[in-house]
Amino acid sequence: xxxxxxxxxxxxxxxxxxxxxxxxxxxxxxxxxxxxxxxxxxxxxxxxxxxxxxxxxxxxxxxxxxxxxxxxxxxxxxxxxxxxxxxxxxxxxxxxxxxxxxxxxxxxxxxxxxxxxxxxxxxxxxxxxxxxxxxxxxxxxxxxxxxxxxxxxxxxxxxxxxxxxxxxxxxxxxxxxxxxxxxxxxxxxxxxxxxxxxxxxxxxxxxxxxxxxxxxxxxxxxxxxxxxxxxxxxxxxxxxxxxxxxxxxxxxxxxxxxxxxxxxxxxxxxxxxxxxxxxxxxxxxxxxxxxxxxxxxxxxxxxxxxxxxxxxxxxxxxxxxxxxxxxxxxxxxxxxxxxxxxxxxxxxxxxxxxxxxxx
Amino acid sequence: xxxxxxxxxxxxxxxxxxxxxxxxxxxxxxxxxxxxxxxxxxxxxxxxxxxxxxxxxxxxxxxxxxxxxxxxxxxxxxxxxxxxxxxxxxxxxxxxxxxxxxxxxxxxxxxxxxxxxxxxxxxxxxxxxxxxxxxxxxxxxxxxxxxxxxxxxxxxxxxxxxxxxxxxxxxxxxxxxxxxxxxxxxxxxxxxxxxxxxxxxxxxxxxxxxxxxxxxxxxxxxxxxxxxxxxxxxxxxxxxxxxxxxxxxxxxxxxxxxxxxxxxxxxxxxxxxxxxxxxxxxxxxxxxxxxxxxxxxxxxxxxxxxxxxxxxxxxxxxxxxxxxxxxxxxxxxxxxxxxxxxxxxxxxxxxxxxxxxxx
Numbered sequence: 194x195x196x197x198x199x200x201x202x203x204x205x206x207x208x209x210x211x212x213x214x215x216x217x218x219x220x221x222x223x224x225x226x227x228x229x230x231x232x233x234x235x236x237x238x239x240x241x242x243x244x245x246x247x248x249x250x251x252x253x254x255x256x257x258x259x260x261x262x263x264x265x266x267x268x269x270x271x272x273x274x275x276x277x278x279x280x281x282x283x284x285x286x287x288x289x290x291x292x293x294x295x296x297x298x299x300x301x302x303x304x305x306x307x308x309x310x311x312x313x314x315x316x317x318x319x320x321x322x323x324x325x326x327x328x329x330x331x332x333x334x335x336x337x338x339x340x341x342x343x344x345x346x347x348x349x350x351x352x353x354x355x356x357x358x359x360x361x362x363x364x365x366x367x368x369x370x371x372x373x374x375x376x377x378x379x380x381x382x383x384x385x386x387x388x389x390x391x392x393x394x395x396x397x398x399x400x401x402x403x404x405x406x407x408x409x410x411x412x413x414x415x416x417x418x419x420x421x422x423x424x425x426x427x428x429x430x431x432x433x434x435x436x437x438x439x440x441x442x443x444x445x446x447x448x449x450x451x452x453x454x455x456x457x458x459x460x461x462x463x464x465x466x467x468x469x470x471x472x473x474x475x476x477x478x479x480x481x482x483x484x485x486x487x488x489x490x491x492x493x494x495x496x497x498x499x500x501x502x503x504x505x506x507x508x509x510x511x512x513x514x515x516x517x518x519x520x521x522x523x524x525x526x527x528x529x530x531x532x533x534x535x536x537x538x539x540x541x542x543x544x545x546x547x548x549x550x551x552x
Numbered sequence: 553x554x555x556x557x558x559x560x561x562x563x564x565x566x567x568x569x570x571x572x573x574x575x576x577x578x579x580x581x582x583x584x585x586x587x588x589x590x591x592x593x594x595x596x597x598x599x600x601x602x603x604x605x606x607x608x609x610x611x612x613x614x615x616x617x618x619x620x621x622x623x624x625x626x627x628x629x630x631x632x633x634x635x636x637x638x639x640x641x642x643x644x645x646x647x648x649x650x651x652x653x654x655x656x657x658x659x660x661x662x663x664x665x666x667x668x669x670x671x672x673x674x675x676x677x678x679x680x681x682x683x684x685x686x687x688x689x690x691x692x693x694x695x696x697x698x699x700x701x702x703x704x705x706x707x708x709x710x711x712x713x714x715x716x717x718x719x720x721x722x723x724x725x726x727x728x729x730x731x732x733x734x735x736x737x738x739x740x741x742x743x744x745x746x747x748x749x750x751x752x753x754x755x756x757x758x759x760x761x762x763x764x765x766x767x768x769x770x771x772x773x774x775x776x777x778x779x780x781x782x783x784x785x786x787x788x789x790x791x792x793x794x795x796x797x798x799x800x801x802x803x804x805x806x807x808x809x810x811x812x813x814x815x816x817x818x819x820x821x822x823x824x825x826x827x828x829x830x831x832x833x834x835x836x837x838x839x840x841x842x843x844x845x846x847x848x849x850x851x852x853x854x855x856x857x858x859x860x861x862x863x864x865x866x867x868x869x870x871x872x873x874x875x876x877x878x879x880x881x882x883x884x885x886x887x888x889x890x891x892x893x894x895x896x897x898x899x900x901x902x903x904x905x906x907x908x909x910x911x
Contacts, residue, residue, distance in 0.1 A: 279715075351721050353729075354713045356638075362710055369728040370712075 194244055196236040197305065197315070199228045205399065208406030209301030210501035211423055212398070214490045214518075216473035217297010217324035218260055219503060224298075226270045227305035234309035239317050242396045245290060249387030251316065252277055252288035254307045255300045257328065257345070257367060258377030260472055260505040261442065261449040263299065268348070272379030273303050274310045275346035280381035283342050283354050292316040292390065294331060294383060295324040296398055298503060303379070315399075320383065322395035322521040323490050326448055326472040328367060329360035330533040332523050333383055333393040343367065343382035347374040372447040395521055401426070409499035419499025420514040423492070428549040429518035432477060432484050433466040434459050434496055437511045442504075448472050453507045455515070466515060468493070470504040475538055477515055485517035486540070488524035488533045489547040492516040517547045553603055555595040556664065556674075558587045564758065567765030568660030569860035570782055571757070573849045573877075575832035576656010576683035577619055578862060583657075585629045586664035593668035598676050601755045604649060608746030610675065611636055611647035613666045614659045616687065616704070616726060617736030619831055619864040620801065620808040622658065627707070631738035632662050633669045634705035639740035642701050642713050651675040651749065653690060653742060654683040655757055657862060662738070674758075679742065681754035681880040682849050685807055685831040687726060688719035689892045691882055692742055692752040702726065702741035706733040731806040754880055760785070768858035778858025779873040782851070787908040788877035791836060791843045792825040793818050793855055796870045801863075807831050812866045814874070825874060827852070829863040834897055836874055844876035845899070847883035847892045848906040851875040876906045 197205075202224050210220035231237060245251075254273050256263065281287055288311060293304040296319050308315040320331040328340055340363035345353040353370045357363040363382065371378040385393075405426045412422035424431060435455035442451035450471050457464035467478045474491035477484050485491045493502040496512045523529050525546055531537065534544050556564075561583050569579035590596060604610075613632050615622065640646055647670060652663040655678050667674040679690040687699055699722035704712040712729045716722045722741065730737040744752075764785045771781035783790060794814035801810035809830050816823040826837045833850035836843050844850045852861040855871045882888050884905055890896065893903050 283713075349717045349721070351717050351725065352715045353725060354642075356711045358708045358710050362708070365732050366710065366712060366729055369732045370725055373724050373728045 195239045197239050198236045199231045201403065202227050204406035204410060205403045206298055206302055206406065207409055207501065208402035208404065209296050210298035210503060211405050211492050211494065212402055212490070213297030213324040213503065214473045214492055215470055215504040216260060216326060217295055217301065218256055218263060218299020220298030220501065222263065222267060222299055223302030226268060227302040230270060230306040230309040237305050237308045238314040239399060240314045242316060242318050242391050242394060245316060245387045245390065247386065247388040249289045250286060250384070251290045251292055251387065251390055252280055252381055252384050253292045253294045254304060254379060254381045255294050256303055256377060257380045258371045259444045259447055259449045260503060261444045262376040264505055266375055266377055268377065270306045272346045272348055273306050275352060276344045276379040276381040277307050277311060279344035279346055279352045279354060280342065280384060283344060284384060288313055290314050290316050292318055292394065294320040296321065296402060297324040300324065301399065301402055316390065317399045318390065318394040318396050319398040320394055322398060324473050325533055328364045328382065331383060332395065332521065333385060333389065334360045334532060335523060335528050336389070336393040338383060338385050338389055338393060340382045343380060345370050345378045345380050347378050368447045376444065376447055413499055420494050420496060420516070423494060423499060424516050424550065427518045429492070429516040430550045431514050432517045433457065433479060433515040434461050435466060435513065437507055437509055437513060440507050440509060449505055455513065458512065471538065472504065474504060476535065476540060483542050485547050486535050486542065486544055487538060488520040488529060490518035490520060492518060519547055519549045554598045556598050557595045558590045560762065561586050563765035563769060564762045565657055565661055565765065566768055566860065567761035567763065568655050569657035569862060570764050570851050570853065571761055572656030572683040572862065573832050573851055574829055574863040575619060575685060576654055576660065577615055577622060577658020579657030579860065581622065581626060581658055582661030585627065586661040589629060589665040589668040596664050596667045597673040598758060599673045601675060601677050601750050601753060604675060604746045604749065606745065606747040608648045609645060609743070610649045610651055610746065610749055611639055611740055611743050612651045612653045613663060613738060613740045614653045615662055615736060616739045617730045618803045618806055618808045619862060620803045621735035623864055625734055625736055627736065629665045631705045631707055632665050634711060635703045635738040635740040636666050636670060638703035638705055638711045638713060639701065639743060642703060643743060647672055649673050649675050651677055651753065653679040655680065655761060656683040659683065660758065660761055675749065676758045677749065677753040677755050678757040679753055681757060683832050684892055687723045687741065690742060691754065691880065692744060692748065693719045693891060694882060694887050695748070695752040697742060697744050697748055697752060699741045702739060704729050704737045704739050706737050727806045735803065735806055772858055779853050779855060782853060782858060783875050783909065786877045788851070788875040789909045790873050791876045792816065792838060792874040793820050794825060794872065796866055796868055796872060799866050799868065808864055814872070817871065830897065831863065833863060835894065835899060842901050844906050845894050845901065845903055846897060847879040847888060849877035849879060851877060878906055878908045
């Protein structure tokens, strides 16, 4: 158990955006939202999964939509509390705790808003150990936990609730509502018990985000290599260093989809890397060969500053390092790969588990 | 107060499809659904608006979507009761009565399913005096009645509820959900009190449907002109008799949209009529000149049999008569025209009230 104050947020948001693997929202926007909520309501209590009761009633929240849009249509935070309240009302029960469903600059921060405004502790965990674009892509889905009943809310006061025949239908109906709401909405879903959380969530995600964010900052302050520092904490490995050239990006179906082409620098001079993304980085292909692929993490960092670069801010001329990081082992099972492996996203390649640095 | 049995349904469904002005769903499918429900639950009590208490709590239902799709993805009736139950649950209150929101082959019949299954009386009225494609196009909208809270349900057991900032947002979010549900869904919305119903609904719609349907059948049985018989009951006027040529139809955005071109026969030989539709017939243009336009009714009837022809069944070679029928006078006010006049549908022409037959 710890108290999180506004002082903890910058490291947390930075590290969360690294684990967001290109998605999960903008860390600057996320930090501002959380700061505002903590300023209004005081610190948020962070609890480990081992500190909660099996009977705890946990109501998670997140932002859903295309991050390209959220850069312009800034969330206010009220949508998050609106979605949580709508789900609590539907379930006829108040949350005892909240948690984030994915790591990400926005989606690790907005749960602080939910926790602060509802006055409940936040659990140090998440549902993926990274970010994924579709809402059924949660480890709890593998354990049979239902996304619905779920609620969506927008900044106008519109709210939508869903009861669906499985989590893929929840994604489908929620995505359609999100698109109509202007391609971004707050959601509250996957209400789960303490027991389910212990069985199916990834423990310690927020602490890990903070360690990554702190390592980057301290390396930068000490004139050391911030990318190597992040990689060290995550057990990852740099697969490419280069300059971003062409970026193709479209916002379709409620997602930011596209590709970015990088030309190699330093040791990678003469090589090219292509990144494919759907909100999150999905596949990194070096000179025609897949080097990292979903469900493993592909994290793009500014080479000099170590700041994470989300897919919506990829732009020509940026010098970046691309890290591969092994995913939670549950994603590497046949069921995990069926839910979020390359085949689901329409890629033909076989998944080869990424090997991080020897530790 | 009357008891409606399965024997009443054929005339009712036929007349409802005439008032559906090309939309509101297929009368054959509608009749089968209602017959099934009446067979299972016994007759339905039909009450006039003047027979209900001001404090009555009325929960309407309807099918929403593209009628082209409903011809293939047949509704089972369970969606209607599912939507009604979801709305009752959301509102924490059971309906004392139900009513149809629009006239139409399916949407005047499915409320019999709701009434029979819920065991509540059906009110002899509707919300438009015709059918319109979008759900905010109800006379109660003009009186400030809210479509939301509303519920949608599909045949898989998915359900969605909405609380929206006005009726246009209800249409927008419900349409997106309907499209994902396969372009057809059952909806329950515009829950209203007896007082609101008396103030804002169109009285006697079902009785009028029955009279129209009976007049067509009796004329046909007596070897008289069924089109003239329908027109007589409705105070309408035949504006064209011809043969359907080209029909252009697309199912987009959850609607069946298109145009049909008719070449004149008999007195109309040498002329051409173009019908534009979005689920319902919107505008009839004769030799380049608008002759009937929303919000007035454009009813297409098979010339020989008098059977109503819905827009999804318009097809090459059919010989039809096109009736114009004056709409409820509330649609002719500036507020009514803003909601469902030609300008709203993107037409440039000024609305000229259609003059029916002198009676």
